[in-house]
Amino acid sequence: MFMAFVSEVFVLENGLARTPPMGWMSWGYYMCNGVSVAGAFFKEGYLEAGYEYIIIDDCWSEKERDYNGRLLHIRGLKFGIYTNIGHVTCEYYPGSKNYFQKDAETFSEWGVDYVKVDGSSWKTIRDIMRHFESEYDTLHKYHGPGHWNDPDMLIYGQCSPSPQQSRSHISFYAMLSAPLLLSCDMRKVLHYERKLMLNLNLIAAAQDPLGIMARPYKNPIKGDIYPSFSFLLLNPEKNNTIVSFTPSEYGLNFTDGYTVMNVFTGRTLQNITLKEELKVIVRKDGK
Incomplete structure (x- = not known):
């Protein structure tokens, strides 16, 4: 996850x-x-x-x-x-x-x-x-x-x-x-x-003050009109999987691109443009 x-x-x-x-x-x-x-x-x-x-x-x-x-x-x-x-x-x-x-x-x-x-x-x-x-x-x-x-x-x-x-x-x-x-x-x-x-x-x-309930796209996402969004990549199945996404798939449109940070480690993963693909290994459900 x-x-x-x-x-x-x-x-x-x-x-x-x-x-x-x-x-x-x-x-x-x-x-x-x-x-x-x-x-x-x-x-x-x-x-x-x-x-x-x-x-x-x-x-x-x-x-x-x-x-x-x-x-x-x-x-x-x-x-x-x-x-x-x-x-x-x-x-x-x-x-x-x-x-x-x-x-x-x-x-x-x-x-x-x-x-x-x-x-x-x-x-x-x-x-x-x-x-x-x-x-x-x-x-x-x-x-x-x-x-x-x-x-x-x-x-x-x-x-x-x-x-x-x-x-x-x-x-x-x-x-x-x-x-x-x-x-x-x-x-x-x-x-x-x-x-x-x-x-x-x-x-x-x-605790985002907007209180948005994430929309279940291929991956749950929530954000607002400002260039800051949260993605959750969740794998409830029995095997690890590779998930990829690009910002433009989900309506993100900030032309300067985005900085991607792992919420759990606090580390910046990479900078990404609107059309650039980010790939992540999402582990299985904890078994």
């Missing part, structure tokens, strides 16, 4: 979530068992890199609503929170179906800053990637500053995917301008995972 910088959404005008949210979520590792992670965020530099939300996932409420239909808030949480569009959550707590307005009002009264709404390893991650590719025309219209399509959590730490798969995982999310929500034991994050999560070049692509 290789990612490089190559030097119509609806906007919700309330000033909130102008770039994709970044933070930590409890479910992927702890499920219903909460733990404090704030210390790691301060000590390891995650907060400075932009990971500012700590979100409690399922199992935070009582099992039943009160007599007014309101969810019962038993832990004094005042940050990020989770709900589900169905009748029940994954662990059979109350979902928000038929209660969207009341739950929104309840979360607002509590001062909740972030609400994750669910629609219900490596194969699952790959399925998510393919879903966003096949449904781009439907999804991109509802994606942008103030409202972000969420492909779910980044699973790092113990029992995480391989290094290559982890790099593919976070890079794809960055190109989607998706929320980067870590879900792991922060005490067991591996060195290469921490480098990925704190890669400021990668975060810069993920």
Whole structure:
């Protein structure tokens, strides 16, 4: 997997979530068992890199609503929170179906800053990637500053995917301008995972203020009217492959050409003209 910088959404005008949210979520590792992670965020530099939300996932409420239909808030949480569009959550707590307005009002009264709404390893991650590719025309219209399509959590730490798969995982999310929500034991994050999560070049692509969801050409790409673009070359198959592209194939038109930088190493690969071909060996999915 290789990612490089190559030097119509609806906007919700309330000033909130102008770039994709970044933070930590409890479910992927702890499920219903909460733990404090704030210390790691301060000590390891995650907060400075932009990971500012700590979100409690399922199992935070009582099992039943009160007599007014309101969810019962038993832990004094005042940050990020989770709900589900169905009748029940994954662990059979109350979902928000038929209660969207009341739950929104309840979360607002509590001062909740972030609400994750669910629609219900490596194969699952790959399925998510393919879903966003096949449904781009439907999804991109509802994606942008103030409202972000969420492909779910980044699973790092113990029992995480391989290094290559982890790099593919976070890079794809960055190109989607998706929320980067870590879900792991922060005490067991591996060195290469921490480098990925704190890669400021990668975060810069993920946090582009334009909030563009990358269009799935032959290779996903996103950029703007200025001569700076991001390419993601992703190989989910079983063998290494050579991928080539020229800037003009994707509508890039800066006549002075482009400088190509590897986001993961920070090194400049080469300068390239509009008609010049760049070839890259893209490794298989991490096996």
